[in-house]
Amino acid sequence: MRYAQGGGLTAERREFRERLRLQAVERFARGESNAVIARDLRVSVRSxxxxxxxxxxxxxxxxxxxxxxxxxxxxxxxxxQLEAELARGPAAYGWPDRRWTLERIQTVIARRFHVTYTIQGVRKMMRRHGWSYAAPASRAAERGAGGWVRTERGREGRVAGAPRPKRSE
Incomplete structure (x- = not known):
């Protein structure tokens, strides 16, 4: 993966990189050496x-x-629209348990939008939109088995807006 965030550069970061390259152009015109430009702009000499x-x-x-x-x-x-489909729950698509896995989300995307994603592509997209994997707190039989849930941005681990599954006893 080229960028740790999983989505390439942000618009701000692209603009910053472009400004660096244009500063280098001004210095090329003045005849400065590659090593001096690289040191001053804090980039590699190869770049x-x-x-x-x-x-x-x-x-x-x-x-x-x-x-x-x-x-x-x-x-x-x-x-x-995908989030609305996920809010309906996996049971709406015929899966017996109450958790969203990457494979299931991939299937919903393919069925609903006729677009193919790899499993890693689904994971990156979900993370980029504020979803995360919620692992079960313990291995107790009455607990859910985990799954992908919507989280508040900046507060990993704190679930917000995810519908609570109804217990059937």
Whole structure:
């Protein structure tokens, strides 16, 4: 995985990186060495070498941001629809227990939106939208077996907005 966050660079981070490259362009024009530019901008010498090569062949616009690497397969509106489907619970899709697994979420996406995701792609998308895996607190038979639940952003482990399963006794 290229970026630890699992979703590439944010728009702010892309702009920051672009500003670094454009600062390097100004310094290329002044004739500064790659090592000095790399040290001052706190990047690798190899990156500065690549930037200089692109600048020589295509000019300064070659170092501009190209935008995000890819667009999401599900739009924000479709993800909201997915959340509504998940709120219905796994029983609505014929699964006997009350937990959402990545494989089940992948199946719902494929059935509902006709879009294929890998298991890791589903995991990254769910994490990016504030969902996390809630492991069971203990192995007691009366407890649920865990599953994916919506969490508040910035408060990992604290479940918010997840429907509580009804106990049938």
């Amino acid at each position: 500065v070498q690549r930037w200089r090569k692109s600048w020589r062949s295509e000019g300064a616009r070659a170092l501009g941001s190209k935008g995000p690497a890819s667009r999401p397969r599900l739009s924000p509106a479709q993800f909201r």
